[in-house]
Each structure stands twice: as structure tokens, then as C-alpha cells.
Amino acid sequence: MNLTLHVWRQQGPDDKGRLERYQAKDVSPDMSFLEMLDEVNEELVQEGREPIVFDHDCREGICGTCSQVINGQPHGPQAETTVCQLHMRQFKDGDEIYIEPWRARAFPVIKDLIVDRTAMDRIVEAGGYVSVSTGGVPDANAILIPKADADAAMDAAECIGCGACVAACPNGSAMLFVSAKVGQLAKLPQGRPEAARRVCSMTETMLDEGFGNCSNHYECEAACPKGISVKFIAMLNREYLKAMPKLKGKKEA
Amino acid sequence: MILDSKCPSGPLADKWDNHRRDLKLVNPANKRKYTIIVVGTGLAGGSVAATLAELGYNVEAFCYQDSPRRGHSIAAQGGINAAKNYQNDGDSIFRLFHDTIKGGDFRAREANVYRLAQISNNIIDQCVAQGVPFARDYAGYLENRSFGGAQVSRTFFARGQTGQQLLLGAYQAFSRQVQAGKIRVHPRTEMLDLVVVDGEAKGITVRDMVSGEIRCHAADAVVLASGGYVNVYNLSTNAMGSSVTAAWRAHKKGAFFANPCYTQIHPTCIPVSGDHQSKLTLMSESLRNDGRIWVPKNKGDRRPAHQIPEDERDYYLERKYPSFGNLAPRDIASRAAKQACDAGLGVGSGRGVYLDFADAIERLGEDAIRARYGNLFDMYQRITGEDAYRQPMRIYPALHYAMGGLWVDYNLQSNLPGLFVLGEANFSDHGANRLGASALMQGLADGYFIAPYTIADYLARTEPGKISSKGDEFRDSAAQVEGLTNKLLAVNGRKTVNQFHRELGHIMWEDVGMARSEDSLKAAVEKISALREEFWNNVRVPGSGADLNQELEKAGRMADYLEFGELLARDALNRDESCGGHFRVEHQTEDGEAVRDDDSFSYVAAWEYGGDGQTPQLHKEPLTFENIELAVRSYK
Numbered sequence: 001m002n003l004t005l006h007v008w009r010q011q012g013p014d015d016k017g018r019l020e021r022y023q024a025k026d027v028s029p030d031m032s033f034l035e036m037l038d039e040v041n042e043e044l045v046q047e048g049r050e051p052i053v054f055d056h057d058c059r060e061g062i063c064g065t066c067s068q069v070i071n072g073q074p075h076g077p078q079a080e081t082t083v084c085q086l087h088m089r090q091f092k093d094g095d096e097i098y099i100e101p102w103r104a105r106a107f108p109v110i111k112d113l114i115v116d117r118t119a120m121d122r123i124v125e126a127g128g129y130v131s132v133s134t135g136g137v138p139d140a141n142a143i144l145i146p147k148a149d150a151d152a153a154m155d156a157a158e159c160i161g162c163g164a165c166v167a168a169c170p171n172g173s174a175m176l177f178v179s180a181k182v183g184q185l186a187k188l189p190q191g192r193p194e195a196a197r198r199v200c201s202m203t204e205t206m207l208d209e210g211f212g213n214c215s216n217h218y219e220c221e222a223a224c225p226k227g228i229s230v231k232f233i234a235m236l237n238r239e240y241l242k243a244m245p246k247l248k249g250k251k252e253a
Numbered sequence: 254m255i256l257d258s259k260c261p262s263g264p265l266a267d268k269w270d271n272h273r274r275d276l277k278l279v280n281p282a283n284k285r286k287y288t289i290i291v292v293g294t295g296l297a298g299g300s301v302a303a304t305l306a307e308l309g310y311n312v313e314a315f316c317y318q319d320s321p322r323r324g325h326s327i328a329a330q331g332g333i334n335a336a337k338n339y340q341n342d343g344d345s346i347f348r349l350f351h352d353t354i355k356g357g358d359f360r361a362r363e364a365n366v367y368r369l370a371q372i373s374n375n376i377i378d379q380c381v382a383q384g385v386p387f388a389r390d391y392a393g394y395l396e397n398r399s400f401g402g403a404q405v406s407r408t409f410f411a412r413g414q415t416g417q418q419l420l421l422g423a424y425q426a427f428s429r430q431v432q433a434g435k436i437r438v439h440p441r442t443e444m445l446d447l448v449v450v451d452g453e454a455k456g457i458t459v460r461d462m463v464s465g466e467i468r469c470h471a472a473d474a475v476v477l478a479s480g481g482y483v484n485v486y487n488l489s490t491n492a493m494g495s496s497v498t499a500a501w502r503a504h505k506k507g508a509f510f511a512n513p514c515y516t517q518i519h520p521t522c523i524p525v526s527g528d529h530q531s532k533l534t535l536m537s538e539s540l541r542n543d544g545r546i547w548v549p550k551n552k553g554d555r556r557p558a559h560q561i562p563e564d565e566r567d568y569y570l571e572r573k574y575p576s577f578g579n580l581a582p583r584d585i586a587s588r589a590a591k592q593a594c595d596a597g598l599g600v601g602s603g604r605g606v607y608l609d610f611a612d613a614i615e616r617l618g619e620d621a622i623r624a625r626y627g628n629l630f631d632m633y634q635r636i637t638g639e640d641a642y643r644q645p646m647r648i649y650p651a652l653h654y655a656m657g658g659l660w661v662d663y664n665l666q667s668n669l670p671g672l673f674v675l676g677e678a679n680f681s682d683h684g685a686n687r688l689g690a691s692a693l694m695q696g697l698a699d700g701y702f703i704a705p706y707t708i709a710d711y712l713a714r715t716e717p718g719k720i721s722s723k724g725d726e727f728r729d730s731a732a733q734v735e736g737l738t739n740k741l742l743a744v745n746g747r748k749t750v751n752q753f754h755r756e757l758g759h760i761m762w763e764d765v766g767m768a769r770s771e772d773s774l775k776a777a778v779e780k781i782s783a784l785r786e787e788f789w790n791n792v793r794v795p796g797s798g799a800d801l802n803q804e805l806e807k808a809g810r811m812a813d814y815l816e817f818g819e820l821l822a823r824d825a826l827n828r829d830e831s832c833g834g835h836f837r838v839e840h841q842t843e844d845g846e847a848v849r850d851d852d853s854f855s856y857v858a859a860w861e862y863g864g865d866g867q868t869p870q871l872h873k874e875p876l877t878f879e880n881i882e883l884a885v886r887s888y889k
Contacts, residue, residue, distance in 0.1 A: 028526075028527055028529060029638075030526040030527055030529075030638075031526075031527070031529045032531070032636075034531065035529045035530070035531050036529075038529070038531055038751070039529060042749055042751060042752075044795075045749045045793060045795055045804060046747075046749065046793070048793070048795060049795065050795050050796050051795070051803070051804060053801060053803050055319060056493060057318060057323060057325070057492040057493055057494050058323075058325060058327065058328050058492045058493075059492070059493060059531060059532045059534075060328055060490075060532075060534050060535075060632070061632065061635075062327050062328050062414065062417055063318075063323040063325070063327050063328065063492065064320075064322070064323060065318065065319065065323055078635070080631075081635055085632065085635045085636070086635075087635060087636065087638070089638055110463055110801060111463075111800075111801045114801065116319075117319060117320065118319070118320065118440065120320070121320050121321070121322070121428065121431075121438070121440075124322075124424070124425065124428045125428040125429070125431045125432040126432065127432075128425055128428065129383070129384075129425035129426060129428060129429045130382065130383050130384045130425070131429060132379075132382045132383055132426075133304075133307040133426075134300075134303070134304040134307060134379060134426070134701045134702070134705070135375075135379075135702075137378045137379055137381075137382035138378065138382070139378055140337070140377045140378045140380075140381040140387075140395055141337075141339065141394050141395055143381055143382075144392070144393030144394065145389050145393050146389075146391075146393050147389045147390060147391050147393065150386050150387070150388070150389040150393075151389075153384075153386040154386040154388075154411060154412060154418075157386050157411070157418060157421065158412075158414065158417075160417070161320065161322055161323075184384065184386065185384050188384050188386065190381070190382060190383070190384045191384050
């Protein structure tokens with residue numbers, strides 16, 4: 001099949017950026033979306049032009065690196081599928097495809113389709129862990145965890161940290177991302193001792209980093225390649241309310 | 254030179270305890286005076302950085318990804334082994350040790366592997382304490398599954414995303430130390446040289462992948478945890494950015510490279526669909542617990558799978574290896590698939606075999622299979638467009654893991670003092686073939702529980718902060734890296750980096766792949782050398798060095814593959830025997846099993862860089878087996 005691409009090109013953070021048009025010829029339905037872009041890039045390099053840069057790494061939907069908005073949808077049209085796992089059989093001959101970077105205040109564009117997502121790391125640094133050091137821990141089976149709790153924790157823990165939830169949210173909120181980590185650790189006995197401090201610290205860091213708040217659009221859940229449920233945002237809010245009286249809004253507890 | 258592994262003496266079970274007693278310590282007040290560079294933030298790099306920082310050292314952590322949470326350990330699906338014996342099925346530390354040595358076809362160090370088996374239990378405890386959500390039963394206890402090469406259930410798992418969950422556990426411990434100010438992270442930064450001062454590793458030179466700036470960093474010790482090298486084959490299950498570059502540049506500065514010919518080809522990957530293919534996707538080995546592997550008995554049988562009657566199918570693993578059946582080790586299962594396809598029995602494009610779940614679905618129900626492997630079936634459908642609940646999966650072997658790597662002693666220290674190599678980047682524990690669910694175990698054992706002790710022993714003998722990144726060695730290193738970048742940009746030829754990578758991959762797969770011969774390996778050495786020459790005359794790298802330039806990044810890695818690929822072929826040529834993942838067609842039994850030559854090749858082959866275009870020099874570390882009997886590996 002032959003396709004027309006409109007790709008966001010931006011030389012750097014200070015460049016205004018614009019959509020440029022490319023033709024993708026003889027695209028096989030068995031190609032992944034990124035392999036289709038690889039082929040377009042091969043031609044650009046042959047012509048001595050700068051290829052389109054985009055983030056990608058594992059190409060199996062788990063590392064969370066790839067990040068493209070395709071026809072207005074983060075990660076494209078297929079549900080629960082990262083860009084790297086999206087295959088060209090989802091498109092048809094003659095399609096026009098618009099490819100843009102994640103767009104959010106907290107994710108400045110570095111170049112073309114690559115954005116800076118280090119703000120998400122800083123949210124985790126603020127408390128997205130159990131404060132245990134290596135060594136001196138009890139036997140693994142000494143901590144019993146009901147299957148339902150372990151499963152719910154795993155549902156949240158599947159987050160790959162790609163940032164599609166932020167790109168999909170009209171407020172540029174990272175609530176789904178934050179709630180996935182808060183939810184995972186809140187469900188486990190190991191995470192309870194620090195639960196109050198964690199939820200306050202991570203939420204406040206999220207706001208400090210320029211992410212918005214949640215106003216229940218549920219776009220994040222629809223865009224999430226791992227199908228993380230917005231019920232974790234409800235859990236995040238409950239955890240936050242429970243924590244408020246204990247901490248009086250302070251990060252340090 | 255005969256290499257000294259520095260394995261402690263005494264009974265096997267006491268070696269590590271005795272050794273730890275003898276290792277020197279750094280007192281708490283002095284730890285903060287030392288700085289350690291860690292390259293790579295996968296399981297090994299993330300866990301060692303976190304642990305060293307918890308102890309009080311200053312850590313400078315580097316990764317080429319945009320975040321330290323994305324190392325390719327994240328893609329490991331199936332699980333992590335430990336000798337807990339929670340299932341009461343006869344497991345023990347000795348049995349895990351025995352299975353690992355045997356699985357590695359008797360080409361690993363006994364002392365290292367025993368230590369790994371001992372530590373395996375601490376890893377599970379640590380990860381649970383961090384909040385890793387391993388699978389649990391209704392009583393709240395941990396669940397286990399079985400895996401290739403073992404007859405006990407010792408594998409712990411978190412759905413089909415065990416690597417992800419363990420890596421996030423390490424990343425979270427790491428992040429806590431970033432917050433504490435003990436780790437400084439350098440994302441989107443690629444190591445391009447090791448700096449050696451007075452014979453010891455004291456720093457690295459890196460390229461900032463956003464600004465293009467070449468920078469030097471000095472430290473009291475350097476840890477490489479930069480992963481494996483099988484992308485030298487172009488198509489593999491590794492991430493696109495996984496490369497040999499950090500290890501190779503260290504090798505060129507004097508670190509020995511051990512057993513590069515030990516590469517693992519994983520039997521259950523999704524077959525290649527066309528020339529556009531950029532990488533291959535693994536289907537977890539755990540699928541072999543319930544899936545049955547078969548091909549049609551008759552050549553050229555093009556009927557859809559469900560129309561081929563039972564008696565016209567060959568369940569060849571069950572037939573050849575009745576006691577392990579579909580759970581035969583990876584090298585054996587891969588070779589058997591290749592033999593079936595070479596005999597014209599392959600399905601799909603001819604390069605594939607069936608992995609069939611029909612029996613398991615009938616026995617357990619579709620829901621049970623969905624609960625176990627749902628995410629893998631979904632992934633298979635996204636990639637192939639086929640529904641594996643209705644028709645068998647098509648699978649074919651693909652490059653997956655590097656058992657070889659930089660040579661290290663029992664302390665995980667290279668022959669260059671001050672350079673420690675962890676995880677897949679070293680050669681140490683898997684011999685000639687790694688068993689499933691052992692890579693995660695090794696990465697975390699190295700990072701959480703071994704290197705923090707042995708690095709202290711090295712640091713205790715050095716004066717902290719002695720080296721400055723302003724020294725001559727650093728200046729020379731930066732100039733060399735700058736020179737290489739400019740050279741790549743200046744060629745301005747007609748072929749893209751990807752074209753070269755495909756050509757190299759083709760040579761490697763055909764001549765240095767699953768069946769190697771003296772002729773094919775000699776031919777490979779010639780072809781790689783010719784391709785390398787063409788590369789330096791005809792590669793095209795657009796753009797500049799002072800910018801984010803992905804073609805330039807790829808070109809630098811490609812230059813290294815073109816040198817390293819030759820070493821891999823030379824090592825395979827030198828090892829005139831078959832063992833594990835290294836199969837020389839000259840050395841096989843009548844029914845195609847590998848034949849080792851213990852008298853001549855029971856050694857680690859450690860190669861010293863000989864200089865540009867020069868033959869590398871071979872050093873040997875003899876392998877001795879005191880606790881396990883060398884035997885013909887049998888899974889029948």
C-alpha cells in the first residue's frame with residue numbers, strides 16, 4: 001500500500017516546528033509502524049536529508065520508549081497497543097497519517113518526535129518506592145499477600161511509564177501514571193508504612209513539574225497501552241484524603 | 254598467559270562465605286569519599302547503583318535510554334529462578350547449581366555458579382520486600398512454574414512481565430538514592446571509551462546524545478553493566494539500542510573478551526515476515542509448559558494445521574527427548590527446529606514450526622490458558638494477525654542472549670583492575686548455554702549481592718578521588734572519540750548504516766549461526782573484514798555531531814560490530830568442539846547431538862585486543878570440576 005505521512009519536524013526546543021509531508025511507498029501490511037518509518041528514513045538518508053528522529057527501543061511494547069501521536073491518538077488507533085506493536089495492517093492504501101510528538105507542558109520537545117519525559121522520573125524519585133535497602137529482609141513467604149491484592153497490585157504495576165496518559169489528557173495530567181505506582185504499593189503490605197508520605201509527595205511533585213490535575217475525561221485509560229484503569233485514580237484520591245490529616249499537606253512526614 | 258580466576262579454596266558450599274570474610278571493607282565515614290561510575294541501568298546496573306549508593310558511595314549512573322527504567326532486562330517475560338524449594342519437589346541449592354552447570358554444557362566456573370545458586374534465594378526475598386508483585390496463590394504464598402532444563406518448579410514470575418517488575422523494583426531503589434543525592438543520573442548518554450590510568454580503569458568518555466557534547470568522567474572504579482552483544486546478528490530479540498559498544502571500547506583499552514562465540518538462540522520467537530524486519534519478538538519459554546511443538550511428518554504438507562491428522566504430525570521434541578519433552582534446553586530445542594526446517598518440514602514461510610495449545614485448551618479450558626499467557630497471545634496476534642487460541646503459533650529460533658562477555662574473575666573484576674563487569678556484559682555464569690529464568694537471577698545477584706562486596710575490597714586498596722578528568726589520559730580519550738565521530742561523518746558514501754547491518758547480520762546468521770564449520774567460519778572472517786573496509790569507504794551518515802543524530806549513534810555501534818563480529822567468528826573457529834550454543838558441524842553424534850572435547854577445550858577463551866587489524870591474542874583460563882562429574886549432557 002501507499003500512504004501519505006504528515007510528520008512533525010522540529011529542529012530543537014526553540015524551533016517552532018511544522019508538519020512535513022512524506023510518501024511511504026510499497027508498505028507491507030506485516031510491517032510494524034516503526035518499520036514503515038524506518039523505510040521512509042532510509043530513503044531520506046539516501047537522498048542526503050536528515051531522517052525523522054523518534055524514540056524507540058525494545059520494539060516489543062514493554063520498555064515504554066516509543067511515543068507518537070498518530071492521527072490525534074497517542075500510540076495510534078489500536079487499543080492497548082504501543083506504536084512499536086502497531087502493525088500496518090491497521091491501515092489501508094491511500095491513507096493520510098498525521099504523526100506528532102507527545103504534547104504536554106511537562107514534556108518539552110527535544111527534536112522532531114522526541115520529547116523530554118524526565119519529569120516522570122522525578123515523580124518516582126519523590127516517593128514511588130518502598131524505602132528498603134539491600135539485605136536484611138525477611139523470607140519472601142513470611143509476607144502473605146491475598147491473591148486478589150497481589151493481582152490488583154500487578155494490574156497497576158504493568159504501567160510502562162510511556163506518558164501516553166499525559167499526552168491524551170486535556171489537562172496534561174499525570175494522574176494515571178502516579179496512581180499506578182501509588183495504587184500498586186498501597187495494595188501491598190510492604191507499601192503501607194509509607195503510604196501517606198508517598199501519595200502526598202508524588203502528587204505534589206507532579207503538580208510542581210507542570211502536569212495538570214484530573215477532571216475525569218478518562219482519555220488516559222483509553223490511551224494506555226497497558227489498559228491501566230482509572231479506578232486507580234479514585235484510589236489515589238482516597239489515599240490522598242486519608243493522608244491529609246496525618247501530614248497536614250507537608251511532603252515530609 | 255594462564256588467567257587466574259581467583260576462586261577461593263575450600264569446600265564449594267563455604268567458598269563465598271569464606272571469601273566475604275577475607276574481603277576488605279571501607280569504613281562508613283570513608284565511603285562517601287569514593288565515586289563509582291556505573292554504565293547501564295538494567296537489572297545489573299540499576300541494582301548495583303542502588304546498593305552502592307545505599308552503602309554511602311557516590312554513584313554516577315549512565316544510560317543511553319531517556320530514563321533509567323528502560324534497560325532491556327525489562328523485556329524478560331518468563332521468570333526468575335531460585336532454589337527456595339517452596340514446592341517441596343526436591344529442589345536445593347546444589348540442584349540449581351547442578352542444573353546450571355549441566356545446562357551450560359560444563360563450560361562455566363563451579364565456584365561462580367554455586368554462589369549464584371546460593372544468592373538466588375536472597376534475591377526473591379529482596380524483591381518481595383521492594384513490593385514486586387510476584388504471582389500468589391489463594392493462601393497468599395508465592396507461586397512457581399517450571400522452565401526449560403529443569404525438572405523442578407523453581408521459577409518465580411509476575412504474569413508475563415517478570416523482567417519488567419524486577420527492573421522497576423531496582424529502578425525504584427535507584428530512584429530513592431537519586432532523591433537522597435547519592436546517585437547522579439545521566440540519561441541519553443552513551444559511553445564511547447574507557448579511560449585507563451596507570452593500568453587501572455578510572456573513568457569513561459561519553460557522548461551526550463542530545464547536545465552531541467563529548468565529556469569525560471573520572472571515578473575511583475568503573476562498573477560496566479551494558480548488556481549483551483547479539484545485535485551483531487542484526488535481527489535478534491534485543492532492543493534496538495542494545496550494542497557491544499561499551500564492552501568493545503573497554504576491550505580495545507585492554508579488557509579481555511571471553512567466549513564471544515557462546516551465543517544463545519532462543520527457540521520460541523515469531524518468524525521473520527520480510528526484509529523490512531527490524532527486530533524479532535520472543536514468545537516466552539514458559540509457553541513450552543503447555544504448548545506442544547510439532548511439524549508435519551510429510552515434506553511440503555501445506556494443509557492448515559487443523560487439517561493435518563494426529564498421526565501425520567511429528568512432535569519431535571517429545572519423540573527425541575521423552576524425559577524433558579517440550580522443555581528441553583534452548584540450544585537443543587533451537588537446533589531441532591532448524592533440522593526440521595532444513596529437512597523441508599517447516600511451516601509458514603518454511604522457516605517455522607508449530608507451537609500448539611489445542612491440547613492444553615482442551616484439558617484446562619481457554620480461560621486458564623488466557624490467564625497464564627493472555628498477554629503473549631495478544632502480542633502474537635498484534636504482530637502476525639493470527640489467533641493462537643484457534644490455530645497453533647508459528648515459531649522459529651532467533652538470537653537472544655550472549656553468554657560470552659568481558660572476562661571477569663570471581664570478584665567480577667576484569668583483568669584491568671578497577672573495572673567490574675556485571676550481568677550479561679560479563680561471561681561468567683552460564684557456560685556455553687544459559688537456562689531459562691537465569692539471566693534475571695544473575696543480573697540481580699551480581700548487582701545486589703556480589704559486586705558491592707568485591708568493589709569495596711578494591712576501593713579499600715586505593716586512595717579516593719586521586720584521579721581528575723583533566724589528566725592526559727582523559728584528554729587523549731576525548732580526542733580519540735571526537736576523531737572517530739568526525740571520521741564517520743566524513744565518509745559520505747552511498748550506503749546506509751542499516752544496509753551494512755543487514756549484510757553483516759546475513760553473514761553472521763549463515764556462517765556463524767546455529768551450525769558452524771571450519772569453512773563457514775573462515776569465510777566469515779574474510780567477508781566481515783571486506784565489509785568493514787567497505788563501511789569505512791561507503792557509509793553515509795547525514796547531519797552533524799553537534800546535535801541529536803540517531804544515524805551517527807547507529808554508525809558508531811556498527812563500526813564496533815564490524816570488528817567484534819570477526820572476533821566472534823575467530824573464537825568459534827578456535828573452539829574446535831561443539832558445546833551448548835556453539836555447534837560445530839564437524840563434532841556431532843549420528844543423531845545430531847553436540848560432542849564436546851573436554852581434554853582440549855575445557856577452558857575459558859579470553860581474547861586480548863591485538864591492535865587495529867592485528868590478530869587478537871588468546872589467553873586461557875582452565876576450568877576444573879571438583880564437585881560435578883563431566884558427563885555427556887542428556888535430556889532424553
